[in-house]
Amino acid sequence: MATPAPARTPSKSEPPPPDGPLVAALGGFRLDPKRSYTAQVHDLLLQAIVRGTLPPRTALSEATISKLIDVSRTPVREALALLADEQMVLIYRQVGTIVAPVRMQLLEEGRFVRSTLECASHVQLVQTITPEQLAEFGQIVRRQRDAVDSGQVDQFSELDELMHRRLFEFAGRGHVWEMLEPIKRQFDRVRWLLLGHVAGHAERALGEHEQMLAQMASRDVAGLGASVLSHINHITGHLSALREQAPESYFSD
Structure with missing residues (x-):
């Protein structure tokens, strides 16, 4: 099955789940000021996706992630773009981002x-x-x-x-x-x-x-x-x- 086109929107009958999984997966994480913030956000999200603490089709809110780990939205956006390149997340323009299914x-x-x-x-x-x-x-x-x-x-x-x-x-x-x-x-x-x-x-x-x-x-x-x-x-x-x-x-x- 081909990767969805970026402009496609999720079905209205399947609304994104709340931010609970993000809180469980990312709560308590502290950034290392000596390392790239983008790399740290990428690694954190990647591990949570691989281990299933962020299950497939979980909504990934830039704003929520930024707030949970106390970082600006720029490294979060960059990390999500990297994960999209790796086919671990799906980004829907003007709609949002979800964890990709297997x-x-x-x-x-x-x-x-x-x-x-x-x-x-x-x-x-x-x-x-x-x-x-x-x-x-x-x-x-x-x-x-x-x-x-x-x-x-x-x-x-x-x-x-x-x-x-x-x-x-x-x-x-x-x-x-x-x-x-x-x-x-x-x-x-x-x-x-x-x-x-x-x-x-x-x-x-x-x-x-x-x-x-x-x-x-x-x-x-x-x-x-x-x-x-x-x-x-x-x-x-x-x-x-x-x-x-x-x-x-x-x-x-």
């Missing part, structure tokens, strides 16, 4: 790119990984187990991100992970939604991480390649369950 086409593109690059990188890494790197990998997975056992979904997701980034860095490809960041954002949004809506998703992901760790340790090249591919594809495999539980408006084909 676009299935972008999700599939992110899955394809991530599965291709992670499989290739990890299959090479398994042949060169050092005992120190294996130990760090194992420590991250153990911390994930603690997070799952204690029901700390946010911490598990952060550790998941750390684990995948470190595996690229172990292979000397930290810049590839940075390249992946904007491509996989729709993918990350679905991952957070799965953790919040689909029972057992974190436990299943953890089991796959533990399997990948064991295969790294045993230098099982073929097994690891299959596990990485399955691990990434499971995200989209759980979409049907997610779409049954999350509001229909969260997605766009």
